[in-house]
Amino acid sequence: MIAVTGATGNVGRPLVRALAEAGEQVTAVSRKAAEVPTGVRSQQADLTEPESLRPALRGASALFLLTPPDVMARGGIGAVMDVVREAGVRRVVLLSSQGVGTSRHPSDLEDAVRRSGLDWTMLRPGAFDSNAxxxxxxxxxxxxxxAPFGDVALPAVDPADIAAVAAVALRERGHEGGVYTLTGPEPVSPRRQAAAIGDALGEPVRFVELTRAEARDRMLGYMPEPVVEATLDVLGVPSADEQRVSPDVERLLGRPPRTFADWAARSVAAFK
Ligand SMILES: NC(=O)c1ccc[n+]([C@@H]2O[C@H](COP(=O)([O-])OP(=O)(O)OC[C@H]3O[C@@H](n4cnc5c(N)ncnc54)[C@H](OP(=O)(O)O)[C@@H]3O)[C@@H](O)[C@H]2O)c1
Known part of the structure; x- marks a missing residue:
């Protein structure tokens, strides 16, 4: 059985579907009761309360582990990994971040998973298409x-591609110790993303550029200050590594990553 945390999220939802369609037994883990495909077990648990995971992990051999910010604020995932190991899980696929590789984010999450003694695979996505x-x-x-930095382009990744890579790493052998950087097929600026959503809607979408200070004030309403500054640095003055398209999605899936326009077309209902 494969357990998927963050099962209601941008990556978790398509991952649960892909695993179920591939014939795997799946437990979808979320804090609130979730709608799941037929045949999938749904289990409520909160990663900030590691003991709550025990029923969800019963019988699991592999785990997709997401690490929401509140888990970090409560002292990291060391206690989660203890419960995971005690439950008999053998393989963990961690949804990490490209920022660990580019030294924007601390590596303590990955360190805790590496120290667990389990087989692990690190997924390091850049910005998600779904941030739009x-x-x-x-x-x-x-x-x-x-939005700020209207003409600064980043190769944002479709969360459905992250899910597809996660499914491969969870189901197939040979990904133990793999560290995969996940991006889209090309850098796309916020101005072009807005235009692509307009194309999907069949109506123009106007782009208004915010200053960094204006964007910062808005983001402080829902993010802690260090995260706001780090995010604005990536959006405004990305490094060459952060702008580079990674070969890993295509290498692992045998097809190119999906474009932002593809994501916008599939997600158009959210903008109508
Ligand atoms: N967005 C990006 O650009 C980006 C870039 C790199 C890495 N990441 C990583 O990807 C993760 C998902 O990103 P997202 O922005 O797309 O988020 P999201 O899809 O909105 O996913 C959040 C998910 O986390 C679950 N969750 C939140 N707090 C939880 C808790 N305490 N215990 C158990 N589940 C919890 C939520 O489920 P319920 O509410 O149903 O419990 C939800 O399914 C982030 O946490 C980050 O680590 C994101």
């Missing part, structure tokens, strides 16, 4: 995107 969902209200109501 933060524009959904403004696009629905005003057909406008307000």
């Amino acid at each position: 969902l933060q524009w959904a209200d403004a696009i629905r109501t005003r057909r406008t995107v307000e």
Whole structure:
């Protein structure tokens, strides 16, 4: 059995579906009761309360582990990994971040998984295409995107591609010790992302560029200050590594990563 944390999220939802379609037994783990495909077991647990994971991990041989910010704020995932090991899980695929490789983020999550003694695979995605969902209200109501650094392009990745890679690493042998950087097929700027959403809607979407200070004030409403500054640095002055397209999605899936336009077309209902 494969247990998937963050099962209601941008990566977890398509991952649960892909594993179930491949005939795997799956337990979808989330804090609230979740709608799951037929045949999938749904189990409520909170990663900030590691003991709550025990029923979800009963019978699991592999685990997709997501690490929401509140888990880090409560002291990391050391206690989670203790429960995972005691449950008999043998393989962990961690949803980490490209920022660990580019030294933007601390490595303590990955360190805890490496120290666990289990087989592990690290997925290090850059920015997600689905981050554009933060524009959904403004696009629905005003057909406008307000964002900083309108012409700075990053190769954002489709969360469905992260899920597809996770499914491979969870199901197939040979990915033990793998560290995969996951990006989209090309760097795309926020201005072009707004235009792609407009194309999907069949109506133009206006782009209004915010200053860094304006963006910072807005982000402080929902993110801690160090995370805001680190995010603005990536969005505004990315390193060459952060702008580079990684070969890993294509290498692992045998097809190129999906484009932002593809994600926008599949997600258009959120912007209508
Ligand atoms: N977005 C990016 O650009 C980006 C880039 C690199 C890495 N990442 C990594 O990817 C992860 C997912 O990113 P996202 O922004 O797309 O988030 P998301 O899809 O909104 O996923 C959040 C998921 O985490 C679950 N969750 C939150 N707190 C939890 C807790 N305490 N215990 C158990 N489950 C919890 C939520 O499920 P319930 O609410 O149903 O419990 C939800 O399914 C991030 O945490 C980050 O580590 C994101």
